[in-house]
Amino acid sequence: xxxxxxxxxxxxxxxxxVLAILGVAxxxxxxxxxxxxxxxxxxxxxxxxxxxxxxxxxxxxxxxPFDTEATIRSAxxxxxxxxxxxxxxxxxxxxxxxxxxxxxxxxxxATALGVEPAVQGDYELVEGRHPSAENELxxxxxxxxxxxxSVGDTIRAAAGYDPQLRTLSGQRVLRIVGRVRFxxxxxxxxxxxxxIGTLRAMNGPTSIxxxxxxxxxxxxxxxxxxxxxxxxxxxxxxTVISTAAALKQVDERLSYFxxxxxxxxxxxxxxxxxxxxTLVTVSVNERLGxxxxxxxxxxxxxxxxxxxxxxxxxxxxxxxxxxxALGLVTARWLNSILARFPGLPERIxxxxxxxxxxxxxxxxxxxSGILAGVYPSWRGASxxxxxxxxxxxxx
Amino acid sequence: MTDIVDARGLVREYRMGExxxxxxxxxxxxxxxxxxxAIVGPSxxxxxxxxxxxxxIDRPQSGxxxxxxxxxxxxxxxxxxxxxxxxxxxxFQRFYLMQALTARENVELPLAxxxxxxxxxRDRALxxxxxxxxxxxxxxxxxxxSGGEQQxxxxxxxxxxxxxxxxxxxxxxxxxxxxxxxxxxxxxxLNADGTxxxxxxxxxxxxxxxxxxxxxxxxEIVA
Numbered sequence: 001x002x003x004x005x006x007x008x009x010x011x012x013x014x015x016x017x018v019l020a021i022l023g024v025a026x027x028x029x030x031x032x033x034x035x036x037x038x039x040x041x042x043x044x045x046x047x048x049x050x051x052x053x054x055x056x057x058x059x060x061x062x063x064x065p066f067d068t069e070a071t072i073r074s075a076x077x078x079x080x081x082x083x084x085x086x087x088x089x090x091x092x093x094x095x096x097x098x099x100x101x102x103x104x105x106x107x108x109x110a111t112a113l114g115v116e117p118a119v120q121g122d123y124e125l126v127e128g129r130h131p132s133a134e135n136e137l138x139x140x141x142x143x144x145x146x147x148x149x150s151v152g153d154t155i156r157a158a159a160g161y162d163p164q165l166r167t168l169s170g171q172r173v174l175r176i177v178g179r180v181r182f183x184x185x186x187x188x189x190x191x192x193x194x195x196i197g198t199l200r201a202m203n204g205p206t207s208i209x210x211x212x213x214x215x216x217x218x219x220x221x222x223x224x225x226x227x228x229x230x231x232x233x234x235x236x237x238x239t240v241i242s243t244a245a246a247l248k249q250v251d252e253r254l255s256y257f258x259x260x261x262x263x264x265x266x267x268x269x270x271x272x273x274x275x276x277x278t279l280v281t282v283s284v285n286e287r288l289g290x291x292x293x294x295x296x297x298x299x300x301x302x303x304x305x306x307x308x309x310x311x312x313x314x315x316x317x318x319x320x321x322x323x324x325a326l327g328l329v330t331a332r333w334l335n336s337i338l339a340r341f342p343g344l345p346e347r348i349x350x351x352x353x354x355x356x357x358x359x360x361x362x363x364x365x366x367x368s369g370i371l372a373g374v375y376p377s378w379r380g381a382s383x384x385x386x387x388x389x390x391x392x393x394x395x
Numbered sequence: 396m397t398d399i400v401d402a403r404g405l406v407r408e409y410r411m412g413e414x415x416x417x418x419x420x421x422x423x424x425x426x427x428x429x430x431x432x433a434i435v436g437p438s439x440x441x442x443x444x445x446x447x448x449x450x451x452i453d454r455p456q457s458g459x460x461x462x463x464x465x466x467x468x469x470x471x472x473x474x475x476x477x478x479x480x481x482x483x484x485x486x487f488q489r490f491y492l493m494q495a496l497t498a499r500e501n502v503e504l505p506l507a508x509x510x511x512x513x514x515x516x517r518d519r520a521l522x523x524x525x526x527x528x529x530x531x532x533x534x535x536x537x538x539x540x541s542g543g544e545q546q547x548x549x550x551x552x553x554x555x556x557x558x559x560x561x562x563x564x565x566x567x568x569x570x571x572x573x574x575x576x577x578x579x580x581x582x583x584x585l586n587a588d589g590t591x592x593x594x595x596x597x598x599x600x601x602x603x604x605x606x607x608x609x610x611x612x613x614x615e616i617v618a
Contacts, residue, residue, distance in 0.1 A: 001500065001507050008495025293491035296452050297505050297552065298480025301472060386453035389487070390443065 006310040027272035028323020034265030040352035052121030054215035075211035110190035114199030128178030137194035138178035159202035170202035276372035289392035308377035316369025400426035405458035433605035463559035484553030488565035499533040523551035543574035
């Protein structure tokens, strides 16, 4: 009966209830988006870093991978040394650089990654095959478009270009053997991968035995932190960073997003809370006589409280799925806009849907729905019965 | 005969701004089981205040009040609520039915609160609606009932838990003469069937129907 009365009071003012539900749904959508934003980029980076199964990354001492143009010296011997460790399953050295492609009337530039194709973890093959011979490369769609080439074509490339003298250095004719998608690079970034030896040779003496980065995949069961410490102790010229540490770095750099998300999420929650509190308070004020009569005929105080709390909770519960659906749609839309930020890896999502995020948002909404009913229910339940009835009779 | 109401020296004052209103100035009243008492007097004489104290929805500043043998002037909220539920029946001038509920559900409300099971509750509600002549209107909501019919439902609701005392505050105040007469007849029947009734009224016909009339003036019983 209390449920009937609670629902009836919501139905009695349909338009007002619907507007309140829509308002709460909008704030719920914002809340979900903010919860998704607060963890989305981190989880997205985490997925990216773990996608190829490499748990450790080596970079020149004191730097982060690809944070500077510094390179690791004696990279081949370091790689060999690491590969000799029983806990190590694979090591993938990577040399970063630039390639310049002279076209008929212009020059196309691209990021170049020198890799060992058999163990590389930087790209996924979409078409063709990995570069197995010295003068072969794979390229992404952005580069192929810029070059007007496709898999099977050859192209002249240079590792160096002097724009003043308009001279190219380290030239080769390379065969495009595959179309790829680079995991850590932006979608629009032109890029190619070729054997590390080829890129070193094109770069000249400064790149001999160099690598920008080495990624290490450990055997199952290996203690990542223990291996990291051991490698760093053994190799004095490199910094060894684990995925966990890299994520910590990401966390620090993304703290802006999290703070912003938490603040906006809290604001949307408070807006929803105030909306429901206002609606239910107005509704209670309109029913003071009815509530007083209920109390006069022996309805217990807690039932009045329960009825009013139920009203606020119902609004939140009805609004929540609407808000979640709206939140997912807006998150997708916002994600598509933010994904166009230059330089971001293709696979990074700002808004990552996770069931835990939805449950968190739902939990916060339910809690705020209950809290939103606290004031009006307290007001309703603590009415002085006699004087309220007297005022109602006079009114 | 047992006293259902035993009020001694009831004092109730209100503060209105700076002014203190002496609503009741030491009222004493006894009502025996099966009595039908009308409290009359000019507006503001304290009759509704007295009714509120008898109904345990208000507390006196001083004095003693026993209803059906139980001291009720110092009950806490929970016990007062329980007492009202089981021992008091209220009828209001404006009926105050729950608009969302049907006639039967309105009658069932105090029964549900008292913990009566569904089928038994429904049967009791129908029995009461039958008593007030509204059995066929059980599914109607208050907005579909006339004023007289709403007041009958309110009476059925007041009788739901077989109260020791039925209190009515201007029960004919919102009704036309003909319907008011029907209501007076219903109160007569209720009393004839053993219900103890205290009614506050300006309606002379209703007061005449009561077995005893108590006159109040300026917060005191004068006759």
